[in-house]
Amino acid sequence: MADEPNRPIAPRIKTTRQPALLERIGGREVIERVVDGFYDQVEADEELRPLFPEDLGPGREKQKWFLEQWLGGEPLYSQRFGHPRLRRRHFPFVITERSAGRWLRHMIQAFRDQGVDEPEIAEIVAVFGPMAKHMVNADEDVPRDPIGDIFLT
Numbered sequence: 001m002a003d004e005p006n007r008p009i010a011p012r013i014k015t016t017r018q019p020a021l022l023e024r025i026g027g028r029e030v031i032e033r034v035v036d037g038f039y040d041q042v043e044a045d046e047e048l049r050p051l052f053p054e055d056l057g058p059g060r061e062k063q064k065w066f067l068e069q070w071l072g073g074e075p076l077y078s079q080r081f082g083h084p085r086l087r088r089r090h091f092p093f094v095i096t097e098r099s100a101g102r103w104l105r106h107m108i109q110a111f112r113d114q115g116v117d118e119p120e121i122a123e124i125v126a127v128f129g130p131m132a133k134h135m136v137n138a139d140e141d142v143p144r145d146p147i148g149d150i151f152l153t
């Protein structure tokens with residue numbers, strides 16, 4: 001204010017808010033195409049395919065709901081299944097470090113194939129890289145029983 005010369009300038013409120021990643025990568029339609037592409041790659045991957053259930057349909061849908069939610073969209077996954085608890089939900093699948101690496105490469109490729117820009121891909125990989133590693137459970141004595149579609153809290 002003019003009559004308070006020593007008044008410190010109000011710090012600019014740092015608005016690092018940016019549109020959610022979902023919007024920046026092109027929304028729901030792009031997610032659908034990314035997940036379809038990803039699953040097509042899994043289907044063609046002789047090493048990874050046996051890890052997945054025979055019917056890839058339900059997993060495809062879940063992955064679309066999850067990704068949309070994770071990228072800042074509607075909580076479509078949690079509305080249906082509760083907390084993702086992904087490590088627990090992956091226990092029925094024996095995941096090695098090698099298969100986690102392949103999973104991640106297919107996912108990155110699927111985003112690239114849909115024309116998602118590299119900065120956005122880098123943001124996704126910064127989280128998905130460690131998360132994919134975190135799913136590795138091959139040498140662990142964890143419960144392998146399928147937990148189905150139960151709602152976890």
Ligand code: HEM
Nearest residue numbers: 051052059062063066089093095099100103128131132135
């Ligand atoms: C960033 C890491 C990952 C994320 C975000 C992720 C996400 C998901 C989600 C949301 C589901 C559905 C869970 C459910 O409700 O049943 C799922 C299922 C599954 N994931 Fe992952 N996953 C990751 C890493 C991996 C890795 C590394 C593997 C194996 C190499 C893997 C293999 C599977 C399999 C086999 C299923 C079951 C699919 C089905 O039921 O059709 N995932 N994953």
